[in-house]
Amino acid sequence: MSRGSSAGFDxxxxxFSPEGRLYQVEYAFKAINQGGFTSxxxxxxxxxxxxxxxxxxxxxxxxATMTHLFKITSNIGCVMTGMSPDSKSQVQRARxxxxxxxxxxxxxxxIDVLCRRIADINQIYTQNAEMRxxxxxxxxxxxxxENGPQLLKTDPAGYYSGYKAISAGAKQLxxxxxxxxxxxxxxxxxxxxxxxxxxxxxxxxxxxxxxxxEIEVGVVTVDNPEFRVLAESDIDVHLTxxxxxx
Amino acid sequence: xxxxxxxxxTTFSPSGKLVQIEYxxxxxxxxxxxxxxxxxxxxxxxxxxxxxxxxDETSLHKIEPIAKNVGMVYSGMGPxxxxxxxxxxxxxxxxxxxxxxxxxxxxxxxxxxxVMQEYTQSxxxxxxxxxxxxxxxxxxxxxxxxxxxxxxxxxxxxKATAIGKNFVNGKTFLEKRYSETLELEDAVHTAIxxxxxxxxxxxxxxxxxxxxxxxxxxxxxxxxxxKDYLAAIV
Numbered sequence: 001m002s003r004g005s006s007a008g009f010d011x012x013x014x015x016f017s018p019e020g021r022l023y024q025v026e027y028a029f030k031a032i033n034q035g036g037f038t039s040x041x042x043x044x045x046x047x048x049x050x051x052x053x054x055x056x057x058x059x060x061x062x063x064a065t066m067t068h069l070f071k072i073t074s075n076i077g078c079v080m081t082g083m084s085p086d087s088k089s090q091v092q093r094a095r096x097x098x099x100x101x102x103x104x105x106x107x108x109x110x111i112d113v114l115c116r117r118i119a120d121i122n123q124i125y126t127q128n129a130e131m132r133x134x135x136x137x138x139x140x141x142x143x144x145x146e147n148g149p150q151l152l153k154t155d156p157a158g159y160y161s162g163y164k165a166i167s168a169g170a171k172q173l174x175x176x177x178x179x180x181x182x183x184x185x186x187x188x189x190x191x192x193x194x195x196x197x198x199x200x201x202x203x204x205x206x207x208x209x210x211x212x213x214e215i216e217v218g219v220v221t222v223d224n225p226e227f228r229v230l231a232e233s234d235i236d237v238h239l240t241x242x243x244x245x246x
Numbered sequence: 247x248x249x250x251x252x253x254x255x256t257t258f259s260p261s262g263k264l265v266q267i268e269y270x271x272x273x274x275x276x277x278x279x280x281x282x283x284x285x286x287x288x289x290x291x292x293x294x295x296x297x298x299x300x301x302d303e304t305s306l307h308k309i310e311p312i313a314k315n316v317g318m319v320y321s322g323m324g325p326x327x328x329x330x331x332x333x334x335x336x337x338x339x340x341x342x343x344x345x346x347x348x349x350x351x352x353x354x355x356x357x358x359x360x361v362m363q364e365y366t367q368s369x370x371x372x373x374x375x376x377x378x379x380x381x382x383x384x385x386x387x388x389x390x391x392x393x394x395x396x397x398x399x400x401x402x403x404x405k406a407t408a409i410g411k412n413f414v415n416g417k418t419f420l421e422k423r424y425s426e427t428l429e430l431e432d433a434v435h436t437a438i439x440x441x442x443x444x445x446x447x448x449x450x451x452x453x454x455x456x457x458x459x460x461x462x463x464x465x466x467x468x469x470x471x472x473k474d475y476l477a478a479i480v
Contacts, residue, residue, distance in 0.1 A: 013255075015255050015266055016266055016272075016372060016373070018265075018269055018272070019272055019276070020269050020270065020272030020375065021273070022372075022375075120329070120332075123326065127326065127372055127374075129251050129370045152305065157325055161302070162304070162306065163301055163302055165300050176298065
């Protein structure tokens, strides 16, 4: 197949390259890793957990405002990996979509419907030249009325899927390899095991022993489907247990 | 927020080619293989769906129903496919609303192909990076129809075809094994064998998807049904 004459725009806007690739989408994926953050999500038998790093680069910054965990509805939460401004924009859109659904249909948006909606919006950015893809990946967690604990991830290509465990960010390849070994076909992790697995995955791939101020953990459980962020004291309990196990 | 490019991104090259469409077809040819065979009493759709062990296999499907009597599968870019599923489902219901009967296969194919053509000519958009295999049962004629839709907006009726990676080998394989008297059960068997030709590794009920369209309508087979068919191959 002769290398067709691409006018060079295939690297600047989302049109096809001669091999049929979308370079702008591929570059958006690279932008996710720019921040150097990695996030991990694990789904257990009756809970779902997301863990991400917490870096406060300047002592003058208010640490309470430096977070990548966001509540979309009271029962759906997410962790954003990638460019902060794009992440905040996507969170706002997700919150709008969820509220709009509740307004129009009278019941809470199911988590997979929300994820599909965000993914469909991401797909539009890959097909329309006037808007660039967002440089961020959204991992949603929630307890679904019909399907139980759910972990879903969407990316700049507009792809989305449900997962038993997944990671995003700079060390996602290593983290996914770690998780693949630990997660079998019928995984029945308890809440404590789920949190421990997520935290130890992040520790292993970042080769770091975290302090409770260096990571943030978001959870939903069947007993309490409200999305909440673990307090530092709770994180300490998990970290101690992981350290003692080694 | 809806600022639009007013000019088309798909333009003619000096030799008269629409290169964006050709590149889109290349994107399809790089995608996971899909196969479809029309038998006397129905159509089988089969596709490879390789995912890592971390995926929840039930969360995402490639073979999707459009109406009770029509289903489709794709090769190429998943996110683009979702857009077409949505549009196809809406168009099928609009037809039902207007004419009070299930949409004939050719009608839905023409409508979707028209959508795909629009994206090769409208301002500020690129063509879809998917080829669709649409299978439907027409109740007035009491027979199955199988069509392929390309990124260009062209559509073709097939007796049997393959798209995606290694599609040339797939079609050669099918040419040898296709017969006009093929029945659905044998067609499923042949479809699996065709996929197997380009399959790397062990085929299980978790890494392929099968769909059937017959007189009773379109449905995707459950993993246990797929497992039974695979057991018959080995």
